[in-house]
Amino acid sequence: MSNDEFQTIVLREIILILKIPRIQNPWDLFIIALRLLSIAIPAIFSYLLPLPLLLSVTSQNQALTIRSLSTYAVIRLIMKGRMGGMDNPATERTPLVIAAEINMITYQTKKILLTSAIEIGRHLQEAKAMLKHGEWIKWLEESVNYSRRTASRLIKLYEEYEPSFPEEADSSNGTPVSHLTYTQALLLLGLPEEEREEFIARNNVGNMTKQELQQALKDRDQANQAKEQALQENQVLKKGLETIDSTISELKNEQAKAASMPTNPENVKAEVQSANNASSAGDAPSATTAPFTHNLKTEHDPDAHIKYVEKCDAYCKTIADTFFDLTTALTNLAHIDPNLKEEKRKGANQLIEYMAETIKMWPPPKKPLRVNS
Known part of the structure; x- marks a missing residue:
């Protein structure tokens, strides 16, 4: 018999102790089993079976002392003495x-x-x-x-x-x-x-089973990673929306401030003087020339429009990509905190509506100069 076969037999006989339907005193047998296992299990772990052991076994009214027997022999004696034999013909197999x-x-x-x-x-x-x-x-x-x-x-x-x-x-x-x-x-x-x-x-x-538990743990780790990623994206989205909210507030404040601010006569005089100088040089503005209140650059390059068309296309693509990222973040946030998702969606919708309303007429209408008398 090989060492591996012997170890298998010993382990099988050890755990048969737990099959105790006909034992009158299970607690006594449990103590015996623990004493056996305290010796046998380390041997199994370290591949040292068989082990000699010293064990006293009480069999009803007689004491039987077993010295220097193999684990296999001791367990066979216990099984036959305490369980009435393993091959009981009264039990149909x-x-x-x-x-x-x-x-x-x-x-x-x-x-x-x-x-x-x-x-x-x-x-x-x-x-x-x-x-x-x-x-x-x-x-x-x-x-x-x-x-x-x-x-x-x-x-x-x-x-x-x-x-x-x-x-x-x-x-x-x-x-x-x-x-x-x-x-x-x-x-x-x-x-x-x-x-x-x-x-x-x-x-x-x-x-x-072992495989099922490993898969369940793997699924848990993946779910935790997805949750952590969604939380990180939520933090980025939250900061971005806070920046957008702050920008909207600043724009509104600047618009309100510009609407209530009176025109400075000194600035008007300077603009009129500049216009007179341009007129005397033969560059008088036509009916379609922008008013003096708009400080716009005049492009003399005939191909200048190409540069601005490319910029418009690039900015539109950036807006589209950002919008896709925004919707992805909102989707992930919906699985974590639906209420917070709805709050951020409203903020994003407010920004989009503001941008859509502003772009309908751009550049905005130009106001004529006001001269205080």
């Missing part, structure tokens, strides 16, 4: 019954493996606190044949999950964490403690 037993054994194995791993983590933490600086790695290698990574993982399991496990032997009414398997517990270590139990209950993790 069918493929359906065997399949149910296998599934139950598999489930209990995974659960008790986590319990044992947590207990090992507690012992490792205790030992680490006793050792001097620099002795930890050496002690792991020489005493328990654990790598530093394995020990750290077991201690982490103890620190994260031990408070969630009930002290009673029957944990059927425990927290959601207490019903996890060893593999599930390892995968969930990446979740914050305050989120873990909610995630377990919401996704029914106890009934998930």
Whole structure:
């Protein structure tokens, strides 16, 4: 028999202890199982099976002392002595019954493996606190044949999950964490403690396979990333809309200020004098020349219009791209905070209406000069 086959048999026999429908004193058997596992599980982890062990087993009214027997032999004795033999002819053996037993054994194995791993983590933490600086790695290698990574993982399991496990032997009414398997517990270590139990209950993790749980965790990470990105886009949008609101207010204030400001006679005189000078030079403005109140540049380049057409096209494209980004940000914001989305949409709509109304007649009508008498 190969070492791997022997390890498989030992593990299978260990977890058969949990199949106890005919045991009169389950608590006694549970204590025996824990004592066995405290020796067997480290061996399984470090591939050291079989192990010699020293164990006292009480069988009803007689005491049987077993010394220096293999784990496999001890478990066979326990199974036959305490459970009346595994091959009881009174029990009808069918493929359906065997399949149910296998599934139950598999489930209990995974659960008790986590319990044992947590207990090992507690012992490792205790030992680490006793050792001097620099002795930890050496002690792991020489005493328990654990790598530093394995020990750290077991201690982490103890620190994260031990408070969630009930002290009673029957944990059927425990927290959601207490019903996890060893593999599930390892995968969930990446979740914050305050989120873990909610995630377990919401996704029914106890009934998930390893692949299903990995996919659920991946979906959670992707959803969190999308949420974080949407929040960042919301902050950018919020700042942009605040800038737009500020610009609109400034424009309105400038318009109101310009409408109420009287024309300065000195400025009018200067503009009239400038017009007279231009007239004397033969450049008198025609009926279509802009009034003096508009300080516009005159382009003498016959191809100047090409430059401004290109600018108009570029600015229109910028506006279109920005509008697309705006609608995308509003869509993401709608999934996070519909009320805030509606507030920002109204602000954006106000800006768009203002721009649409302004562009209807641009440049704006030019006002004639007013001369105070």
